[in-house]
Amino acid sequence: MTLPSPSRPASPTGRGAWHRKASRPILWWMAALIVLVVVHRWIPQSRWLLVHMVTLGLVTTSIMIWGQHFAESLLKVRLDEADRRVQVRRIYTLTLGVAVTCTGMVAEQPIVTSAGALIVAGAMTWYALSLLGQLRRALPARFTATVRFYVGAALLLPVGALLGSFLAFGLGEPWQGRVLLAHQITNVLGFVGITATGTLVTLWPTILRTRMQEGQDRAGSRALIVMLGALAVMIGGALGGVGLAVAAGAVLYLVGLGIIGRHLVACARASAPTTFAALSVAAGMLWLIGSVIALAVIAGRTGPPGGHELLTGDVQQLTVPFVAGFLLQLLLGAMSHLMPTVMGGGPRAVRAALAEMDRFGAGRVAIVNAGLIVFLLSQDSWTRVLVSLVVFGAFAAVLPLMIRMVIVSVRERKRTAAEAAEPPSNDAPAGASAARAQARPAAPGTDRRHFAEAVVGLGGVLGAVALGSAIGGGSGRGDDAGSSGGSGDVAPTGHTTKVAVVAAGMRFTPAVIDVPAGDTLEITVRNEDPEQVHDLVLATGETTGRLAPGASGTITTGVVTGDIDGWCSIAGHRAMGMVLTVSAVGAAGSATSDGGGHEGHDMASMGSGAAGERRTVDLTVPPGDGFVTRDAALPPLPAPGRQEIELVVTEDVQELAPGVPQTVMTFGGRPMGPVLRASIGDTMAVHLVNNGSMGHSVDFHAGTVSPDANMRTIPPGEALDYVFQLHRSGIWLYHCSTMPMSMHIAAGMFGAVIVTPATAAAVDKEWVLVQSEAYLGPDGGEVDAGKIAEEKPDLTMFNGHANQYVHAPLQAKVGERVRIWVLAAGPSRGISFHVVGAQFDTVFKEGVFLLRPEQETGGGAQALDLASAQGGFVEMVFEEPGHYTFVNHSFVEMERGARGIIEVTA
Numbered sequence: 001m002t003l004p005s006p007s008r009p010a011s012p013t014g015r016g017a018w019h020r021k022a023s024r025p026i027l028w029w030m031a032a033l034i035v036l037v038v039v040h041r042w043i044p045q046s047r048w049l050l051v052h053m054v055t056l057g058l059v060t061t062s063i064m065i066w067g068q069h070f071a072e073s074l075l076k077v078r079l080d081e082a083d084r085r086v087q088v089r090r091i092y093t094l095t096l097g098v099a100v101t102c103t104g105m106v107a108e109q110p111i112v113t114s115a116g117a118l119i120v121a122g123a124m125t126w127y128a129l130s131l132l133g134q135l136r137r138a139l140p141a142r143f144t145a146t147v148r149f150y151v152g153a154a155l156l157l158p159v160g161a162l163l164g165s166f167l168a169f170g171l172g173e174p175w176q177g178r179v180l181l182a183h184q185i186t187n188v189l190g191f192v193g194i195t196a197t198g199t200l201v202t203l204w205p206t207i208l209r210t211r212m213q214e215g216q217d218r219a220g221s222r223a224l225i226v227m228l229g230a231l232a233v234m235i236g237g238a239l240g241g242v243g244l245a246v247a248a249g250a251v252l253y254l255v256g257l258g259i260i261g262r263h264l265v266a267c268a269r270a271s272a273p274t275t276f277a278a279l280s281v282a283a284g285m286l287w288l289i290g291s292v293i294a295l296a297v298i299a300g301r302t303g304p305p306g307g308h309e310l311l312t313g314d315v316q317q318l319t320v321p322f323v324a325g326f327l328l329q330l331l332l333g334a335m336s337h338l339m340p341t342v343m344g345g346g347p348r349a350v351r352a353a354l355a356e357m358d359r360f361g362a363g364r365v366a367i368v369n370a371g372l373i374v375f376l377l378s379q380d381s382w383t384r385v386l387v388s389l390v391v392f393g394a395f396a397a398v399l400p401l402m403i404r405m406v407i408v409s410v411r412e413r414k415r416t417a418a419e420a421a422e423p424p425s426n427d428a429p430a431g432a433s434a435a436r437a438q439a440r441p442a443a444p445g446t447d448r449r450h451f452a453e454a455v456v457g458l459g460g461v462l463g464a465v466a467l468g469s470a471i472g473g474g475s476g477r478g479d480d481a482g483s484s485g486g487s488g489d490v491a492p493t494g495h496t497t498k499v500a501v502v503a504a505g506m507r508f509t510p511a512v513i514d515v516p517a518g519d520t521l522e523i524t525v526r527n528e529d530p531e532q533v534h535d536l537v538l539a540t541g542e543t544t545g546r547l548a549p550g551a552s553g554t555i556t557t558g559v560v561t562g563d564i565d566g567w568c569s570i571a572g573h574r575a576m577g578m579v580l581t582v583s584a585v586g587a588a589g590s591a592t593s594d595g596g597g598h599e600g601h602d603m604a605s606m607g608s609g610a611a612g613e614r615r616t617v618d619l620t621v622p623p624g625d626g627f628v629t630r631d632a633a634l635p636p637l638p639a640p641g642r643q644e645i646e647l648v649v650t651e652d653v654q655e656l657a658p659g660v661p662q663t664v665m666t667f668g669g670r671p672m673g674p675v676l677r678a679s680i681g682d683t684m685a686v687h688l689v690n691n692g693s694m695g696h697s698v699d700f701h702a703g704t705v706s707p708d709a710n711m712r713t714i715p716p717g718e719a720l721d722y723v724f725q726l727h728r729s730g731i732w733l734y735h736c737s738t739m740p741m742s743m744h745i746a747a748g749m750f751g752a753v754i755v756t757p758a759t760a761a762a763v764d765k766e767w768v769l770v771q772s773e774a775y776l777g778p779d780g781g782e783v784d785a786g787k788i789a790e791e792k793p794d795l796t797m798f799n800g801h802a803n804q805y806v807h808a809p810l811q812a813k814v815g816e817r818v819r820i821w822v823l824a825a826g827p828s829r830g831i832s833f834h835v836v837g838a839q840f841d842t843v844f845k846e847g848v849f850l851l852r853p854e855q856e857t858g859g860g861a862q863a864l865d866l867a868s869a870q871g872g873f874v875e876m877v878f879e880e881p882g883h884y885t886f887v888n889h890s891f892v893e894m895e896r897g898a899r900g901i902i903e904v905t906a
Contacts, residue, residue: 023065023339025057025061025091025092025094025095026058026061026062026065026335027399027402028095029053029057029058029061029098030058030396030398030399031399032053032057033050033053033054033057033058033396034396034399036049036050036053049102049105049106051319051323052098052101052102052105053098053102054323054327054328055187055188055192055323055327056098056101056102056120057095057098057102058328058331059192059327059328059331060094060098060120060124060157060191061091061094061095061098062331062334062335063153063191063192063195064090064091064094064123064124064127065091066199066334066335066338067127067131067150067154067195067199068087068127068130068131069338069342070146070147070150070199070202070203071131071134071147071150072134074146074147074202075134075135075138075147076138077134077137077138086130087130090123090126090127090130091123093119093122093123093126094119094120094123094124094127096119097116097117097118097119097120097121097122097123098116098120099116100112100113100115100116100119101113101116101117101119101120101164102116103116104116104168105168110165110168110169113164113165113168114165114168114169117161117162117164117165117168118161118165120157120158120161121157121158121161121162122158124154124155124157124158124161125154125155125158127154128151128154128155131147131150131151131154132151134147135147135148135151146198146199146201146202146217146220146221149194149195149198149221149224150195150198152194152224152228153190153191153192153194153195153198154191154195156186156187156190156191156194156231157186157187157190157191159186159190160183160186160187160190160191163179163182163183163186164183164187166179167179167180167183178238178239178240178241179238179239181238181246181299182235182238182239184318184319184322185231185234185235185238185246186231186235188322188323188326188327189227189231189234189253189292190231190235192326192327192330193227193253193288194224194227194228194231196285196288196330197220197223197224197227197256197257197260198220198224199334200260200264200281200285201216201217201219201220201260202217203334203337203338204264204267204281205267206337207273207275207277207278207281207333207337208267208268208270208271208273208278209271210267210270210271211270212267213263213266213267215263216260216263216267219259219260219262219263220260220263222259222260223256223257223259223260224256225256226252226253226255226256226259227253227256227257229252230249230250230252230253230255230256231249231253232249233245233246233248233249233252234246234249234250234253235249237249237299238299243298243299243300243301244299244300246295246296246299246300247295247296247297247299247300250292250293250295250296250299251296253292254289254292254293254296257285257288257289257292261285264285268282274362274450275336275337275354275358275361276333276336276357276358276359276361276362276364276365277333277334277336277337277357277358277361278333278337279333279361279362279365280329280330280332280333280336280361280364280365280368281329281330281333281334282333283325283329283333283365283368283369284325284326284327284328284329284330284331284333285326285330287321287322287325287326287329287369287372288322288325288326288330290321290325291318291321291322291325291326294318294321295318298318320372320375320376321372321376324368324372324391324395325369325372328395329365329368329369332395332398335398335402336354336357336358336361336398336401337354337357339353339357339402339405340353340354340356340357340405340409341354343405343406343409345409345410345412345413345416346412346413346416348412348415348416349408349409349412349413349416350409352408352409352411352412353405353406353408353409353412355408356401356404356405356408357398357401357402357405359401359404360397360453360456360457361450361453362449362450362451362453362454362457363394363453363454363456363457363460364394364397364457365454365457366453366454366455366457366458366461367390367391367393367394367457367458367460367461368391368394368395370457370458370461371387371388371390371391371394371461371464372391374387374461374464374465375387375388375391378465378468378541382467382468383464383465383468384468385468386464386465386467386468387461387464387465387468389464390460390461390464394457491518492518492520492559493516493518493519495516495518495519495520496519496520496521496522496556497513497515497516497519497520497521497522498521498522498524499513499515499521499522499523499524500524500526501513501523501524501525501526501536501580502525502526502528503525503526503527503528503529503534503536503547503568503578504527504528504529505529506573506576506577506578506739507577507578508525508536508566508568508578508579508580511579511580511581512580512581512583513580513581513582513583514583514585515560515582515583515584515585516560516584516585516586517560517561517562517584517585517586518559518560518561518586519559519560520556520557520558520559520560521556521557521560521582522554522555522556522557523536523544523554523555523556523557524552524553524554525544525547525552525553525554525555526547526550526551526552527547527548527549527550527551527552528549528550529549530549531549531695531697531712531713531714531715531738532549532570532573532694532695532713532715532738533546533547533548533549533570533693533694533695533715533716534546534547534568534570534573534578535547535553535568535569535570536553536555536566536567536568536580537566537567537568537569538555538557538564538565538566538582539564539565539566540557540558540564542555542556542557543555543569546570546693546694546716548715548716549715557582560582560584561584562584563581563582563583563584564581564582564584565579565580565581565582566579566580566581566582567579567580570694571663571665571694571743571744571747571782571783571785572739572740572742572743572744572785573740574785575740575743575785575786575788575789576739576740614787614792614793614794615660615776615794617657617658617659617660617794617795617802617896617897618658618659619657619658619802619803619806619897619899621658621659622658622803622807623655623657623658623801623803623804623807624655624658624659627655627801627804629801629804629805629807629808630670630672630799630800630801630804632767632768632769632798632799632805632810633765633766633767633768634675634677634754634766634767634768634819634821635674635675635676635677636677637677637678637679637756638677638678640679640681640682641682641683642682642683642685643676643678643682643683643684643685644685644687645676645684645685645686645687646686646687646689647667647668647673647674647686647687647688647689647698648667648668648669648689648691649665649666649667649688649689649690649691649692649696649749650665650666650668650669650691650692651663651664651665651666651692651693651694652664652666652669653780654670654671655801656671656774656776656795656797656800656801656802657774657795657797657801657802657803657897658802658803660776660779660795660802661779661780662747662774662776662777662779662780662781662782662783663747663777663780663781663782663783664747664748665692665696665736665744665747665748665749666748666749667698667734667736667749667750667751670748670800671747671748671772671800671801672748672750672751672770672772672799672800672825673734673749673750673751674751675751675752675753675754675768675770676734676751676752676753676754677753677754677755677756678726678753678754678755679726679755679756680726680727680728680729680755680758681725681726681727682725682726683723683724683725683726684700684702684703684722684723684724684725684726684753685721685722685723686698686700686721686722686723687719687720687721687722688714688719688720688721688722689719690714690715690716690717690718690719690720691716691717692716693716694716694738695713695714695715695716695738696713696714696736696738696744696749697711697712697713697714697720697736697737697738698711698720698722698734698735698736698737699711699734699735699736699737700722700724700732700734700753701732701733701734701753701869702724702726702730702732702734702753702755703722703724703725703726704724704727705722705723705724707737710722710723710724711737713737713738726753726755728755728847729755729756729757729758729847730754730755730757730846730847730871730872731752731753731754731755731768731821731822731823731871731872731873732752732753732754732755732871733750733751733752733753733823733825733869733871734750734751734752734753735749735750735751735825736749736750740785740788741827742788742826742827742828743782743783743785743788745772745825745826745827746772746773746774746775746783746788746827747782747783748772748800750770750772750825750826751770752768752770752821752823752825752871754768754821757844757849759849760819760844761817761842761875762817763817763818763819763875764812764813764816764817764818765810765812765816765817765818765819766818766819766820766821767810767818767819767820767821768799768820768821768823769798769799769820769821769822769823769833769886769900770798770799770800770822770823770825771796771797771798771822771823771824771825771829771831771888771893771898772796772797772800772825772826772827773793773795773796773797773826773827773828773829774793774794774795774796774797774802775787775788775792775793775794776794776795788827788828791828791829793828793829793896794896795896795897796829796888796893796894796896796897796898797897797898798897798898798899798900802896802897803897803899803900804900805886805899805900805901806899806900806901809883809900809901809902809903810900810901810902810903811902811903811905812878812902812903812904812905813878813904813905813906814878814879814880814881814904814905814906815877815878815879816877816878817875817876817877818875818876818877818878818902819842819873819874819875820833820835820873820874820875820886821871821872821873822864822866822871822872822873822874823866823870823871824866824867824868824869824870824871825868825869826868826869827868828868829868829890829893830865830866830867830868830870831864831865831866831888831890831893831898832863832864832865832866832888832889832890833863833864833865833866833874833886833887833888833889834862834863834886834887834888834889835874835876835884835885835886835887835902836884836885836886836887837882837884837885838876838878838884839860839861839862839876840860840861840862840864840874840875840876841853841860841861841875841876841877842873842874842875842876843861843864843872843873843874844872844873844874845864845866845870845871845872846870846871846872861874863889878902878904880904881904881905881906882904883901883902883903883904884901884902884903884904885899885900885901885902886899886900886901886902887899
């Protein structure tokens with residue numbers, strides 16, 4: 001059976017130039033992805049930015065280009081130059097929409113994100129209407145149905161874009177999880193899955209260089225109809241929170257894949273997949289099948305009557321399999337075959353170009369798939385990081401190979417043209433035949449080269465695993481994994497002990513689980529805390545994942561041979577005693593092996609952990625590249641009345657001192673929230689949005705309200721409205737009040753509200769300095785709970801960074817009156833604020849003027865002493881130019897970073 005060749009359209013007019021122009025955005029997105037991987041640590045929302053650059057940037061652009069290419073080939077339509085220019089403009093419009101969407105995500109501006117989504121939706125609707133027009137103009141053709149499904153798939157993306165724009169505003173659970181699931185189903189299984197399945201009906205035999213199976217085209221049409229029906233069921237179930245409906249739709253989707261899948265498998269049996277293109281496409285489809293099965297399992301256990309609601313965390317665990325396993329492998333595999341074919345230049349040029357794209361193909365496929373499996377199964381952070389880099393390298397190798405492919409294709413095309421221009425001679429035919437024979441590679445087949453490449457690829461992944469385990473200490477069982485005893489000689493019993501555990505009130509109940517040595521253990525954890533997110537992590541590597549209030553999770557261990565420690569990994573929860581012990585009854589060395597009970601386990605001491613050593617930080621060097629100094633100027637006073645304020649909670653890695661990245665929790669994107677300003681009598685209407693990974697809250701010292709509702713902890717994805725009136729002047733602390741408060745404040749969740757006294761004099765400059773302490777964990781890690789408990793700060797900072805005002809001094813002039821508001825945010829230390837070379841003639845502390853210039857004593861002040869959570873201001877006039885250092889005159893704090901400079905000019 002003859003296949004329609006995507007490399008021989010009916011009208012070649014402008015095809016090559018169109019492909020070159022249209023494919024430029026693909027190269028832009030590839031380059032942008034490489035840059036993002038390098039700088040992701042300094043970009044907020046980098047994970048979701050990466051996902052959308054792949055799905056919207058790479059995948060959607062590629063589908064628009066290759067969908068048009070296949071439509072022309074299948075319909076045999078003729079397009080003129082004007083049509084080509086319109087197509088290029090449409091692709092560039094899509095690129096603009098994706099760029100705007102990504103910008104909105106980085107800036108955390110939902111309106112900008114929604115505007116980008118609207119542009120994307122418009123471009124895809126434009127594309128679908130263009131395909132419909134080509135269908136109407138085309139003569140009846142065998143594969144018309146495939147193009148109709150391209151149209152249907154294209155019309156699904158605007159629906160997904162609309163759902164994505166809703167997510168940008170933060171819907172709160174359960175709607176955030178429901179809409180996220182519907183968004184992913186629509187875009188990944190709908191737009192990409194439908195397009196891919198329809199394309200593979202004809203492309204898969206072409207890649208394998210075999211004939212289409214009898215009835216394959218009709219099976220493709222039936223499969224696509226079933227899959228569209230499955231999508232309707234899944235999307236409805238997701239939005240309705242009915243997990244069983246989502247699971248049923250996923251099963252129906254698999255049925256649709258099976259209808260066409262048996263024909264695709266038959267093609268593979270006729271000609272085994274050995275090239276990179278074939279192996280990558282096949283692996284991508286297997287990941288699609290596995291991901292849909294996982295979706296069915298997850299959804300079947302959630303939503304009434306299956307259990308807890310469909311939450312964001314349930315959906316996010318499918319992101320890596322869908323994006324890296326399915327989307328990227330399918331895209332890169334198809335591109336590796338199509339780009340050399342479309343470039344053309346004659347058989348020799350096409351074969352040479354295909355050979356370039358196939359370099360180390362089996363090895364790259366082995367790296368990607370083995371690496372993804374290790375990433376999903378491993379709990380060791382170093383292993384995951386190193387394996388991720390290896391997998392990314394395998395993906396990124398496509399870019400230099402693509403460049404080489406273009407060079408080789410052009411070279412072979414020129415060589416063919418030169419040979420054709422040579423004058424004929426008696427031996428020319430023989431010479432030409434020899435040249436063609438030399439250029440023609442051997443027929444593809446499974447040989448030792450492919451096997452060797454796969455072995456090398458697997459070796460690279462195993463090397464990354466070994467190195468990660470060596471650096472991170474591994475995550476295996478036994479003493480190194482945190483087990484307190486046990487023997488590998490314990491014989492398996494074949495029995496499973498099942499235990500239900502409740503997480504609430506910073507405790508696991510029961511906190512000690514007795515398990516006969518040799519049993520396996522199944523622990524079902526239900527989070528009955530009304531506000532907090534929890535999880536359970538065992539030292540042997542198993543974890544429930546994050547559990548929202550009301551959610552449940554189950555983990556199963558291997559054979560229990562010794563005691564195993566467990567804890568909640570949410571920041572600070574372990575330090576507060578949220579720990580658990582699995583006691584192997586009867587194992588040598590177990591706490592219960594001698595019948596002595598559990599007196600050997602001090603739960604509080606297990607949870608606290610030893611404090612790390614204080615770190616010495618070089619504060620003489622400037623902040624790192626990309627750091628933006630916090631503006632210390634007091635913000636303008638808004639018009640009196642109701643002040644509408646939104647505080648968005650985020651968690652990210654940021655610099656606290658030169659060369660010191662830490663995981664921070666923020667109100668508004670930076671450690672130390674925004675300085676808020678208002679007048680006495682104003683109403684503060686605060687809208688708190690929790691976009692973090694755990695429960696958070698806010699406590700405004702400026703208000704006098706009941707804490708019960710206003711200061712309650714809200715789980716991820718939810719929002720809280722907190723309204724209060726300002727009755728008194730001062731500088732008031734606000735901070736996260738979720739336990740452990742000390743960790744949340746130390747991680748950056750604090751800020752100031754300033755209400756200026758009515759009797760305060762006018763000044764020329766007014767600054768705000770908020771002091772806090774940092775208790776450093778490992779680079780990029782969370783704060784050290786042990787250091788907080790022992791009051792061993794590594795840094796003492798003004799406005800969230802240890803030396804920013806040393807290298808970017810505050811600016812004043814001689815004779816100007818300067819007011820400095822000072823607040824001690826803690827979590828534990830106070831401040832003795834002093835400006836070297838200056839004296840204060842005005843001191844305001846905690847609502848009282850302690851000193852004013854008009855007082856008859858003529859006295860002055862040298863320091864403003866504030867305990868944690870206290871604040872006030874001082875005023876001074878500089879009499880001479882120079883560099884005046886402001887410090888915490890508790891010099892040990894000054895030497896840890898509580899220092900800055902005021903540069904005074906004439």
